[in-house]
Amino acid sequence: MFYYIIDILGTIAFAISGVLVAMEKKLDVFGVLIIAFVTAVGGGTLRDLLIGIRPVGWLNAPIHILVIVLTVILAILFVKQLKYVRKSLFLFDTIGIGLYTMAGVEKGIAADLSPVMCIALGTITACFGGVIRDILCNEIPVIFRKEIYATVCILGGLVYFLLIQFPVISNTIAHSLAILTIIVMRILAVKFKISLPNIYREI
Amino acid sequence: MFYYIIDILGTIAFAISGVLVAMEKKLDVFGVLIIAFVTAVGGGTLRDLLIGIRPVGWLNAPIHILVIVLTVILAILFVKQLKYVRKSLFLFDTIGIGLYTMAGVEKGIAADLSPVMCIALGTITACFGGVIRDILCNEIPVIFRKEIYATVCILGGLVYFLLIQFPVISNTIAHSLAILTIIVMRILAVKFKISLPNIYREI
Amino acid sequence: MFYYIIDILGTIAFAISGVLVAMEKKLDVFGVLIIAFVTAVGGGTLRDLLIGIRPVGWLNAPIHILVIVLTVILAILFVKQLKYVRKSLFLFDTIGIGLYTMAGVEKGIAADLSPVMCIALGTITACFGGVIRDILCNEIPVIFRKEIYATVCILGGLVYFLLIQFPVISNTIAHSLAILTIIVMRILAVKFKISLPNIYREI
Numbered sequence: 001m002f003y004y005i006i007d008i009l010g011t012i013a014f015a016i017s018g019v020l021v022a023m024e025k026k027l028d029v030f031g032v033l034i035i036a037f038v039t040a041v042g043g044g045t046l047r048d049l050l051i052g053i054r055p056v057g058w059l060n061a062p063i064h065i066l067v068i069v070l071t072v073i074l075a076i077l078f079v080k081q082l083k084y085v086r087k088s089l090f091l092f093d094t095i096g097i098g099l100y101t102m103a104g105v106e107k108g109i110a111a112d113l114s115p116v117m118c119i120a121l122g123t124i125t126a127c128f129g130g131v132i133r134d135i136l137c138n139e140i141p142v143i144f145r146k147e148i149y150a151t152v153c154i155l156g157g158l159v160y161f162l163l164i165q166f167p168v169i170s171n172t173i174a175h176s177l178a179i180l181t182i183i184v185m186r187i188l189a190v191k192f193k194i195s196l197p198n199i200y201r202e203i
Numbered sequence: 204m205f206y207y208i209i210d211i212l213g214t215i216a217f218a219i220s221g222v223l224v225a226m227e228k229k230l231d232v233f234g235v236l237i238i239a240f241v242t243a244v245g246g247g248t249l250r251d252l253l254i255g256i257r258p259v260g261w262l263n264a265p266i267h268i269l270v271i272v273l274t275v276i277l278a279i280l281f282v283k284q285l286k287y288v289r290k291s292l293f294l295f296d297t298i299g300i301g302l303y304t305m306a307g308v309e310k311g312i313a314a315d316l317s318p319v320m321c322i323a324l325g326t327i328t329a330c331f332g333g334v335i336r337d338i339l340c341n342e343i344p345v346i347f348r349k350e351i352y353a354t355v356c357i358l359g360g361l362v363y364f365l366l367i368q369f370p371v372i373s374n375t376i377a378h379s380l381a382i383l384t385i386i387v388m389r390i391l392a393v394k395f396k397i398s399l400p401n402i403y404r405e406i
Numbered sequence: 407m408f409y410y411i412i413d414i415l416g417t418i419a420f421a422i423s424g425v426l427v428a429m430e431k432k433l434d435v436f437g438v439l440i441i442a443f444v445t446a447v448g449g450g451t452l453r454d455l456l457i458g459i460r461p462v463g464w465l466n467a468p469i470h471i472l473v474i475v476l477t478v479i480l481a482i483l484f485v486k487q488l489k490y491v492r493k494s495l496f497l498f499d500t501i502g503i504g505l506y507t508m509a510g511v512e513k514g515i516a517a518d519l520s521p522v523m524c525i526a527l528g529t530i531t532a533c534f535g536g537v538i539r540d541i542l543c544n545e546i547p548v549i550f551r552k553e554i555y556a557t558v559c560i561l562g563g564l565v566y567f568l569l570i571q572f573p574v575i576s577n578t579i580a581h582s583l584a585i586l587t588i589i590v591m592r593i594l595a596v597k598f599k600i601s602l603p604n605i606y607r608e609i
Contacts, residue, residue: 052460054255257458
């Protein structure tokens with residue numbers, strides 16, 4: 001139940017990030033809705049396609065569509081007020097990334113894939129909604145230019161696979177600690193403006 | 204047989220719309236062919252991937268490839284004459300959208316999905332060939348900026364699911380009326396320049 | 407074993423072409439890695455999705471991920487030296503295209519698809535990694551503007567299906583001759599600057 005609520009909050013945060021990018025591009029209502037939708041479910045969809053889960057998850061999860069539609073309507077109506085909840089949005093988004101990453105890792109394990117592939121799938125789940133959003137809006141994906149976003153997903157996945165090597169640590173605890181790692185690292189990275197050293201310099 | 208001919212006409216119209224966009228971008232012959240192809244089969248391909256139909260439809264439908272290749276050759280040879288058939292093209296395209304939408308709805312029903320998801324799949328079938336075309340040509344998809352295109356697909360799907368609630372209406376009739384709704388609404392929307400109110404204004 | 411080594415060399419060449427495009431776009435380390443990855447495995451992934459092979463190939467081939475990661479690290483470290491191996495890179499890339507094309511054709515045959523579809527899948531395998539690379543980097547795919555790249559794949563596929571009509575020619579020989587055809591034609595096309603006649607002229 002607790003996870004379920006957080007999952008919905010993550011979906012909302014992802015959908016709002018889609019709304020904001022789409023409105024910047026002056027898309028119409030339908031365009032804004034589609035961009036919000038792909039931002040929220042795109043990563044999981046790509047993961048399901050790659051693993052071969054069919055149909056892809058959201059086709060059997062009407063609750064997500066409902067949440068996304070409501071989010072888009074409210075976000076368009078109250079777009080000016082969105083800046084007042086910027087901090088909450090960042091928190092939801094960060095929690096969403098943590099949950100999405102571990103959801104992807106779990107699906108990979110369920111499909112008998114190796115840890116490296118599970119981590120790749122977790123990162124895809126968390127990050128590729130944003131990649132598809134940016135491609136549809138004709139931008140180079142932002143996560144290819146601010147790498148810390150994807151890096152924390154990879155590190156979170158590593159933490160999980162390290163922890164489950166210890167028999168004393170239950171799966172639930174390893175799972176929760178991995179999510180916590182992602183959340184804490186992302187908050188720290190943003191707070192202290194940590195990023196990998198840039199190899200070029202734009203003029 | 205009747206549906207079959209209309210399906211081919213819709214494919215031709217979609218392929219030609221691909222040729223026109225690709226030629227505007229000065230792509231070479233191979234590029235024009237690929238863009239025409241994805242415009243015509245892209246929506247159905249994405250639908251099949253999401254549902255999990257395998258292999259995707261066109262891999263077992265050589266007739267579509269043949270029609271698309273011939274269309275591309277003729278469209279390149281007679282590109283100057285295309286403007287004289289502009290009205291027929293619009294009609295084929297509109298009929299194509301109607302048919303593609305209901306084809307997507309049907310595949311959704313066959314996969315036991317809920318009405319909302321069937322309508323989503325119908326809209327994807329009709330619209331996402333154009334979305335992939337625009338992405339490959341490095342444009343923000345035109346349907347995200349002129350929403351009436353997708354909106355009529357959604358309304359057509361709703362009409363279908365409303366009609367089949369009445370036991371006196373056979374499936375075939377509901378099906379045909381839904382397609383007719385899409386065609387009539389699109390023609391009216393274009394004739395009277397109806398579009399959803401724009402929430403921004405470009406300067 | 408011989409094929410295996412060449413496959414790895416092809417993967418390296420494809421990954422490096424991804425690194426070069428990504429660095430031109432000033433992507434960060436993570437972005438460069440992802441672009442290298444999709445360039446190398448994107449075509450095969452799309453092919454597997456279209457046919458319905460699940461999970462897609464690379465999820466069970468950690469060696470490819472390892473090779474790509476090492477290639478990216480070395481390519482970033484020695485980016486200035488890459489120009490000295492330009493000729494070798496072109497050769498690897500050309501051999502890679504030949505192998506990828508025939509690998510795609512084979513998967514199509516294994517899925518009982520018609521020759522036309524097998525050739526289409528072979529061309530997708532060889533070319534669409536580059537297409538996805540260019541889309542992610544916000545460019546119109548280069549192969550839609552320099553068609554000879556895809557054309558040699560199609561011709562190679564045709565050669566294969568022509569040769570296996572003759573009972574005296576074994577499958578292995580037809581396979582090898584098709585790969586050779588692709589390699590020789592591409593080298594000749596680049597050497598003599600052959601390309602299909604352009605139908606437009608940019609000002």
